Amino acid sequence: MSEAGAAAALPEGHAAARFSSRSIRSFVLRQGRMTEGQRRAIEEGMPEIGIPYRAAPLDLEAAFGRAAPTVLEVGFGMGETTAAIAQARPDTDFLAIEVHGPGVGNLCKLIAERGLANLRIMQHDAVEVLRDMIPVGALAGVHVFFPDPWHKKRHHKRRIVQPEFVALVASRLAPGGYLHCATDWEEYAEWMLEVLAAEPVLQNTADGFAPRPDYRPLTKFENRGLRLGHGVWDLVFRRRAADGGVTGDRATGT
């Protein structure tokens, strides 16, 4: 862990502070084919909307040019959902993280096309960003939508939703801030529920799985799956207030 990193502010022995060496990653870096439009969007967009990784706390107000609740997204894929949510919630800032180049290019394109001022992109391992750059208690929310399920049992250790990851996320949330996960893989959904429920700093907003919050649009893929009778599971947990209660949501107004 970087001494300069935000994790240095955590109490010794905290689960997230122990999340120091990253030998097992939740992604496999395949750059994939980048279209000319995506390449151009990166070239033109990233100098302005891209934030480079540095092992030092990030000044979120300076990054977005204003003080507003900030939601961090882990693994935005092609960024369609990310752009739709940022457009629908202009009073919230979104820090969207993805390692996959074509996805970064696609989101740069969407940001330019729609003139979204409340979205910034990082192309880096989101775990390292959370650990090293995000100050304790700084986030209004964290989105983890359809993370790679790593179906095979021997790959389950690659799943991003693990106790250490959840403890790290919880430490970066402000009291009342939320962690929203969604998956279409039932066994991963059960796994997520177990792991999130075991994190003492978080409290479930529902009795088990949550209804899909209005701000998360149905994806094309999800629509097709639902028509075929496949399920989708949302989980929304909130960081407890210091006194143990759960405060209202500053970001979504729920």
Ligand SMILES: C[S@@+](CC[C@H](N)C(=O)[O-])C[C@H]1O[C@@H](n2cnc3c(N)ncnc32)[C@H](O)[C@@H]1O
């Ligand atoms: C199955 S895709 C889902 C993408 C998107 N959230 C959606 O709903 O369509 C999971 C994405 O997470 C990204 N990812 C996985 N682990 C990551 C990490 N540690 N940091 C950043 N991105 C990650 C992968 O590159 C992949 O694009």
